């Protein structure tokens with residue numbers, strides 16, 4: 548990429564709703580569409596729907612006290628300058644000590660407190676024989692379609708259960 552291209556690429560993120568005729572205002576950070584599509588403004592939490600042999604990997608939170616014991620997908624906040632795929636790969640390395648390949652989106656964005664959104668991507672292990680381990684969490688578990696209701700999911704993840712089920716079937 549040439550030196551002149553970088554600013555254009557950055558600006559490109561802001562031009563999706565530029566006015567198509569004079570007099571229409573530019574998007575503002577508080578516009579709902581802008582907030583959801585721009586991780587830099589409000590924050591995107593990415594989650595990996597890691598599937599192996601028809602089962603989805605879930606992990607059990609150890610903290611904070613209000614959510615300890617509840618289950619979620621591996622993932623976390625997209626840091627400044629990271630792509631969502633990179634953030635997912637980093638989080639899976641930190642949390643599970645595995646290398647993943649990131650696939651397509653799963654389900655819709657789910658709003659989280661504080662104006663953030665939870666955004667899930669399908670993922671698979673680069674080396675299927677590698678066994679994820681709970682580095683920061685209490686436990687990890689591979690759940691088949693019939694096991695999805697067995698664990699106490701975080702509220703946002705509960706909303707995504709139909710999408711998880713569809714991914715597994």
Ligand SMILES: Nc1nc2c([nH]c(=O)n2[C@H]2C[C@H](O)[C@@H](COP(=O)(O)OP(=O)(O)OP(=O)(O)O)O2)c(=O)[nH]1
Pocket residue numbers: 592593594618619620621622623624625659665701702703704
């Ligand atoms: N990773 C993950 N977080 C989820 C899920 N569902 C859900 O509501 N969350 C929420 C819990 C937290 O409020 C937030 C992510 O927190 P986190 O602790 O995993 O993020 P992080 O690793 O980047 O932590 P931090 O450094 O920003 O505190 O998103 C999920 O399936 N996976």
